[in-house]
Amino acid sequence: MNDLRELARKIRVLAIEAIYCARSGHPGGSLSAADILGVLYFEELRVDPTQPRWIDRDRFILSKGHACPALYAALALKGFFPAEDVRSLRKIDHYLEGHPDVKIPGVDAPSGSLGMGLSQGLGMALGARYGKRSFRTYVLLGDGDMQEGNTWEAFMAAGHHKVASLTAILDYNGLQGEDLVTKQMNYNPIAEKLTAFGWNVQEVDGHNIDQLRAALAAARSECDRPSFILARTVKGKGVEFMENQQVWHGSSTLTNEQYQQSLKGLEA
Amino acid sequence: MEGPTYWKIGDQISLRDAFGRALTSLGSIRDDFVLFDADVAGGTGAKPFVQAFPEKVVQFGIAEQNMMAAAGGFADTGIIPVVTTFAAFGTMRAHEQFRTAIAYPGRNVKLCCSHIGVDVGPDGPTAQMLEDLATIRAVPGVTVVVPADANQMLQALPAILDHPGPVYMRIGRSPAPVITPADSSFNIGKASRLRGGNDVTLIATGVMVARALAAAENLASDGIEARVINLSTIKPLDKEELLQAAIETGALVTAEDHSVLGGMGSAVAEFLAETHPVPISFVGVRDRFGKSGEPEELARLFGLTAEDIQKAAKSVIVRKKA
Ligand SMILES: Cc1ncc(C[n+]2csc(CCOP(=O)(O)OP(=O)(O)O)c2C)c(N)n1
Numbered sequence: 191m192n193d194l195r196e197l198a199r200k201i202r203v204l205a206i207e208a209i210y211c212a213r214s215g216h217p218g219g220s221l222s223a224a225d226i227l228g229v230l231y232f233e234e235l236r237v238d239p240t241q242p243r244w245i246d247r248d249r250f251i252l253s254k255g256h257a258c259p260a261l262y263a264a265l266a267l268k269g270f271f272p273a274e275d276v277r278s279l280r281k282i283d284h285y286l287e288g289h290p291d292v293k294i295p296g297v298d299a300p301s302g303s304l305g306m307g308l309s310q311g312l313g314m315a316l317g318a319r320y321g322k323r324s325f326r327t328y329v330l331l332g333d334g335d336m337q338e339g340n341t342w343e344a345f346m347a348a349g350h351h352k353v354a355s356l357t358a359i360l361d362y363n364g365l366q367g368e369d370l371v372t373k374q375m376n377y378n379p380i381a382e383k384l385t386a387f388g389w390n391v392q393e394v395d396g397h398n399i400d401q402l403r404a405a406l407a408a409a410r411s412e413c414d415r416p417s418f419i420l421a422r423t424v425k426g427k428g429v430e431f432m433e434n435q436q437v438w439h440g441s442s443t444l445t446n447e448q449y450q451q452s453l454k455g456l457e458a
Numbered sequence: 459m460e461g462p463t464y465w466k467i468g469d470q471i472s473l474r475d476a477f478g479r480a481l482t483s484l485g486s487i488r489d490d491f492v493l494f495d496a497d498v499a500g501g502t503g504a505k506p507f508v509q510a511f512p513e514k515v516v517q518f519g520i521a522e523q524n525m526m527a528a529a530g531g532f533a534d535t536g537i538i539p540v541v542t543t544f545a546a547f548g549t550m551r552a553h554e555q556f557r558t559a560i561a562y563p564g565r566n567v568k569l570c571c572s573h574i575g576v577d578v579g580p581d582g583p584t585a586q587m588l589e590d591l592a593t594i595r596a597v598p599g600v601t602v603v604v605p606a607d608a609n610q611m612l613q614a615l616p617a618i619l620d621h622p623g624p625v626y627m628r629i630g631r632s633p634a635p636v637i638t639p640a641d642s643s644f645n646i647g648k649a650s651r652l653r654g655g656n657d658v659t660l661i662a663t664g665v666m667v668a669r670a671l672a673a674a675e676n677l678a679s680d681g682i683e684a685r686v687i688n689l690s691t692i693k694p695l696d697k698e699e700l701l702q703a704a705i706e707t708g709a710l711v712t713a714e715d716h717s718v719l720g721g722m723g724s725a726v727a728e729f730l731a732e733t734h735p736v737p738i739s740f741v742g743v744r745d746r747f748g749k750s751g752e753p754e755e756l757a758r759l760f761g762l763t764a765e766d767i768q769k770a771a772k773s774v775i776v777r778k779k780a
Contacts, residue, residue, distance in 0.1 A: 215580075282756065288585070289584045340523075
């Protein structure tokens with residue numbers, strides 16, 4: 191438990207470092223997803239950094255691809271590539287693209303255009319069933335994904351096909367690109383809708399490791415329903431001046447002072 | 459009501475900022491359009507308009523296909539939807555909605571997309587759009603406009619609003635030099651000749667126009683007189699200007715921050731192949747996806763600099779018919 195907290199903290203530090211060095215990137219949604227990524231990579235996912243393409247690995251898709259600084263941080267800490275590499279995020283002569291790319295060890299799907307992650311995950315889960323493989327598939331969605339019609343087609347299909355090996359986690363931080371979700375395009379209440387679509391829906395505090403762990407365990411024991419975990423989070427979590435602040439959504443250039451302040455906040 | 463303030467030649471201004479200024483100034487003098495946004499007003503440059511005229515904005519959330527088909531329906535009621543998003547989502551994700559609900563019934567929708575070419579920079583391949591001219595140009599009856607600088611943008615927006623039917627406008631993101639004077643006019647379907655010369659013609663669009671001008675300067679010091687054309691309408695083409703260039707200079711270079719497959723260069727080549735074939739060299743991205751990096755670095759990596767245009771000019775002159 192303490193370990194996982196520390197790992198999530200390290201994910202945050204590395205993600206901020208990456209965004210600072212790149213002089214652009216999306217800090218708010220990277221920080222909100224850090225605990226979820228920590229629990230997934232260090233407890234839940236059956237993956238092997240020495241064989242990133244192992245056919246029976248669990249699959250993970252970051253559908254909200256703009257949060258890739260946190261994903262790259264988790265992959266680096268897991269051992270897929272050296273932690274120093276995240277300093278080269280978005281650089282022309284480097285492989286860590288500004289949004290996820292399958293050339294990157296450990297990345298299972300391209301994303302960055304919202305709304306395509308769940309369908310790709312659905313395909314992987316259906317492939318596992320068809321090929322009699324036992325791996326599980328996890329998709330991390332953002333509010334933006336929830337507004338795309340493509341995602342709803344995937345919700346419908348996964349419920350219809352009873353794809354129990356598929357788990358979708360929503361990083362619900364309530365803020366999207368320009369404003370509050372409730373102002374831009376409210377898709378709530380979500381539990382009722384997805385239950386009606388044939389999903390098992392759970393709600394957790396997305397920064398509470400025990401709750402995340404329990405929800406993932408419950409998802410694993412489902413036999414005929416895909417699982418949806420609504421994780422309530424705080425955009426910018428862990429860096430006080432970024433928390434719940436719209437301006438820290440995207441393409442942010444951190445000043446050296448802001449960078450130092452972020453690191454200090456994350457030390458505590 | 460006063461018109462918008464123009465920029466000085468040589469200023470470095472992002473076209474999306476110019477788009478925001480153009481929208482906002484039109485917002486106070488015209489009542490015939492509304493803005494359709496999909497949670498990216500900051501990215502497309504439309505934010506100042508959203509702040510000034512919240513009542514003239516329809517927010518669709520991050521749902522571009524719905525926004526696009528809804529725009530088709532909305533246009534049917536006589537008010538013009540100015541649909542804004544990143545080019546990848548507007549011209550590809552919602553492409554069929556654009557084709558079937560807007561272009562096919564000939565509806566009066568203006569699709570204005572930012573995040574084009576490798577000029578997008580560090581966001582990388584999913585945000586960079588190198589195929590939009592190809593996909594949109596192929597749809598019948600669509601007008602395609604690409605302003606080259608901020609001043610042209612100020613004139614292009616009212617022009618496309620006045621132009622009936624579906625229009626696609628491509629909006630650059632990173633700062634680009636202002637090259638057109640405030641008093642020059644913008645006519646859809648008309649190319650502008652920015653420099654005379656009979657050895658070769660450089661036909662450029664968008665950010666590549668300023669680079670073509672720089673290339674022409676350098677070519678002049680090597681004794682090559684290059685004509686420079688700003689092709690700010692990709693469809694319909696200014697056939698007269700292109701034909702004249704082919705006949706009088708006998709060799710062309712096309713330059714675009716787009717794939718060489720199906721883009722502006724292809725449009726020019728299609729037309730000339732049937733009318734007056736001459737050797738053409740294509741400057742553009744060669745059948746590959748983009749990658750993250752700074753816009754200038756990417757321009758170098760993908761062969762989109764003034765030097766690349768110069769080289770292409772020299773090589774195409776060699777291929778001129780004696
Ligand atoms: C299809 C598509 N439309 C628009 C965008 C531009 N965009 C990138 S992030 C974002 C907001 C995402 O909000 P949310 O999913 O809530 O992200 P989070 O708050 O978790 O960072 C938008 C509109 C995109 N990447 N893809």
